[in-house]
Amino acid sequence: MHTPTQPGPAPHAGSGTPHWTVGEATVHRIDETPLPPETGRWLLPGATADLVEQQEWLRPDFADQGVLRADSHSFAIRTGGLRVLVDTGIGNGKQRANPAWHDLDTPYLDRLTRAGFPPDSVDLVILTHLHTDHVGWNTHWSAAAGAWVPTFPRARHLTSRTEWDFWRGQEREMDEPRRQMFRDSVLPVADAGLLDPLDVPDDGLEIAPGLSLLPTPGHTPGHLAVRLHSAGATALITGDCVHHPVQLAHPGIGSCVDIDPARAEATRRALFSSLAGTDTLLLGTHFAPPTAGHVVRDADAYRLLPSAPRG
Template sequence: MSVTTEPAASATPRAPVWTVGDHTVRRIDETAFPAATGPWLLPGATPDVVARTPWLRPDFADEEGVLRLASHSFAVEAAGLRILVDTGIGNGKERANPAWHRLDSDYEARLTAAGFAPETVDIVILTHLHTDHVGWNTRAEGGSWVPTFPHARYVTSRTEWNHWAGAEMEEARRQMFRDSVHPVRDAGLLDLVDVADEGTDLAPGVRLLPAPGHTPGQVTVELHSQGETALVTGDSIHHPVQMGHPELCSCVDVAPELAARTRRRLLDSLADSPTLLFGSHFPSPTAGRVRREGAAYRLVPSAPGAVGPVPG
C-alpha cells in the first residue's frame, strides 16, 4: 500500500492517493469542520483527555487540545468500477448546523479533477444516512434536487433505511431526506442491501461490514486486493482520540454502548495488522495502521509512496 498526491487540473488542490493492491483510493476533500465541532460531537474528549494522548498532536489536535475533524469522501477504483464512499454535506442546502448551511465548496471540481466526474461514477456507498454523509447525493437543477451521479447505484443497508423510515424525525432531518435521499429513491437509483454479520460482497474486492451503534444499519467498507486490505470507518470512529479512548462516544450515537462495543471489536480486529484504516472524518494524514498501546490503540499514519493511475 502507498500514498502520494497526484497532479490536479488547473488550480484544483491535489488529491491524496493510496493503493490497496490493484485498487486505488483518493480522498476528495469537502471542508474542514470548525473548532467547535469536537467539543459538541465528542464531549468526553476534553483537553485533559487529549493531553493524555500525545500522539494526537499536531495532526489530529492542536496544542490546546482542540480536535481537528473534516468532511470528505473516498473515491475508489476497484475492478474497473468507480465507487464513491459517502458524499459529504453538499452545496446550497438548508441545514440547522450553521457551518453546513448553504455550503459552497469546490467538492465537485475536486472529484472531477481526480478522474471521477459525476456521470462516470458507478456505485455510491452510503455508510449511513446522516446529513454529512449524503449531501452530494443530489445537486440543484431547475429549482429541484436531482441525483448528482445519474448512472450510479446508490447503496445503503436495508437495516439503515428501515430504521429511519420508521423513526420520528425532527424537521431538520426530514429536510435532509427530502433534498438528499428521497430524490435518489424517486429516480429508482437507491439500492437497499441486506448486510450479513460476516459481511456482504458488493463488487470484486469490496465488502460491506455491519458496524451498528452510531446508527442501527451503519456499515464499514472493506477493500481487498492482491493480499492487501483497507477499511473505511464510516462513523464507527469519528476521530483518532477514540482509538486511544474507545469508550468515548459521539453525542449523536443512536446506541452509545453498542457503538463503543463495535468500535472496540473493530480496533481489536485491526490491531497490529497490515490493514490500512481510512477515517471518514480524520483530517490529514487520514489513513494509517492500528497499533496496540496498553489497553487501547493508536494510529500510525501510512508512509508516502507511488501513485496509482488516474482513471481514464
C-alpha cells in the same frame, strides 16, 4: 456484481488529489471542508482537552492544544474497472440547522472530477449511513428542473436495508431539519430508482470483487464500514463507527449522536481489536489529514500510526 457504466477519464496528471494504493486499487480522498474547532467538543463531549493532551501522538495532525481536528471528505475508489464513491459529504446550497453545514459553496465536484471521477462516470455510491453529512452530494440543485436531482445519475446508491427501514419508520417522528435532509438528499435518489437497500449479513456482503460492506452498528442501527481487498492488501473505511483517532486511545468515548452508545462502543472495541497489528489501512471518514494509518496496541488501548497519502 456490477459492471462499469463507462470507462471515464483517468486522474489528471498533477491533480494533487491525496490517494493511497491498496494492492491494485487506489483510494482517493475527496476533500469537502475542514470542520470548525467547536465540532469536536460537541460531537465527542468525553474527549476533554486534558484527556486529548495526554495523547502526544495526536499532535499536531489530529489535535492541537487539546482541540480535536476533523474534516468532511469522501473516499473515491478505483478497483476492478469500477469507480466507487463512499459517502457524499454535506453538499452545496443545502439549508441546514448546523451553521458549519449550512449553504456551503465548495469545489467538491471539481475535486472529484480532477481525481478522475466525473459525476456521470461513478458506478456505485456507498452510503455508510443516512446522516446529513454523509448524503449531501447525493443531489444538486437543478435550476432547469426547479428541484434537487441526483448528482450521480448512473450510479447505484447502496445502503443497508436496516438503515433504510429504520429511518423510514422514524419519518413521522423526525425533527424538521432531518426531514428536510431526507427531502433534498435522500428521497430524490430513491424516487429516481437509484437507491438500493441491501440485506447485509453479520459477516459482511461482497458487492464487487474485493469490495465488501461490513455491519458496524451503534452510531445508527444499520451503519456500515467498507472493506477493500486487492492483491493481498486491505483497507477499511470507517464511516462514523469511529469519528476521531482519540477514540483508539479511549474506545469508551462515544458520539453525542450515537443512537445506541453501548453498541457503538462494542463495535469500536471489536473493530480495533481485529485491526491491531495487521497491515490493514484504516481510513477515517472524519479524520483530519493525514487521514489514514495502521492500528497498533498501546498499553491497554490503541493508537494510530499515520500513513500519509500521495498527491
